[in-house]
Amino acid sequence: MNNKKRWWVPILNRTLNFVFTSFCPICEGKVFKDGYSYVCQECLDTLAWVRGTSCKLCGIPMSGMDFSGLSCASCREENLLFDRGKCLFVMEDQAKSLIHDIKYHGARMILRDMTSWLDRSPGFREYLEGTVLIPVPLHRRRLGKRGFNQSEWIAHSFRKAVGPSVEVMDILKRKKNTPTQTELDRSERKVNVKNAFALKRRNRLRKEDRIMLIDDVFTTGATLNACAQVLRDHGFKRINIATLGHG
């Protein structure tokens, strides 16, 4: 991958959104849009898509001796409060670059490729069907600064790609403006997001709904778990999670 990415590429892509060519956010080569192709097919092929057996809680592919039963060593260290988890790809360099463009450059159009992304990870579409997608919220101050919540964008792109059996409900709020988890270790992450979330008073969620918490990346699961805790405290029982990346 080209490490010296040109800073203006995502900005130009945003401008070129309405014409027929754009630049692949990974290799920066020209892409001719044919419905869904913001990332060129060659680059999409290089992403570490999750296929086959994976950890039932975080979705990372099963390999080696790290797995006991159905979950990975990392998930077994946590007291995870959701029942299942899936991710689309493992966060290698190309995937990092994609998530970065979405999160920090507001390149939402990358998510329009979602239909072809779901095709690359067997079972993912079925996993989302019939669920209520709840994006992990940003604190209103961070939302004000960034201007958008990428998890909400991801949830809507899932809904569009899967169809009307899926619904998005933005019903969690972040009470504490916690620092970013990036630099924190496992236990610090847990403390950082403890009691950070709450359920909005007005919501249409029913106890029997199948909830799917949505975030961009699964790292230790601390943030998603803090959200699941809130929902469990309110008596919701069917809680799963889904993310784009793992790592």
Ligand SMILES: [Zn+2]
């Ligand atoms: Zn490319």
Ligand SMILES: [Zn+2]
């Ligand atoms: Zn796991």
